Amino acid sequence: MSIYRDLHIKNGDVVLDAGNNPTYLTDRDVIAQDIVHAILDTGLANLLVSDRGTGVTQDTKTKIKLLVEDDVRIMPGTVKVEQNEINKGQWWVFAQTIEFGEISSLITGAE
Template sequence: MSQFIDLHIQSGDVVLDAGLTPTYLTDREVIAQDIVHAILDTGLAHLLVSDRGTGITADTQIKIKLLVEDDVRIMPGTVRVEQPSQGQWWVYADTIDFGPISSQIASTASGAS
């Protein structure tokens, strides 16, 4: 049985299945979605994407790490924020009960997912 259950939200909309019924996430996926939404709500994802070498990026990454580590479901010291390619940002962390998570938090091409 799942400990956490939530609606699956993507690009601000509820994801529907083929029968137009809302889909749900459980446990690890819920935590990852909650983290992305928290980052988006604070405006930190926008700062990462909009920074063009002004030095804001390092500070923003630290703020994101601290925000994610505030989630009691995340193992402290495991949060990483990385930019695998220009304009794409990902957050990685280990949950206490469900293992590792990773989520794209910002992309200049498609927004957060």
């Protein structure tokens, strides 16, 4: 039995199965999706992705960490924001949930 359940959203659209029915996420995946949407909604993702080595990056990473830690499902002090080594325009957010273990979310700017 799941605690959290939500529609699966990808690139701003509901993901459909082969029968054109909406698909759903549960628990850990819901939290990861909620975190991505929160970061995108604040505009912090675009700021982070568009920055190219100025002092804005560290400040934006700190703001993202604080935003993610505001989620009551996340264990405080566990949030990390790291740049993707292969694609410098992508960032990973890692955190420990209180009930479901570690989550990771890829941030690529406006989706």
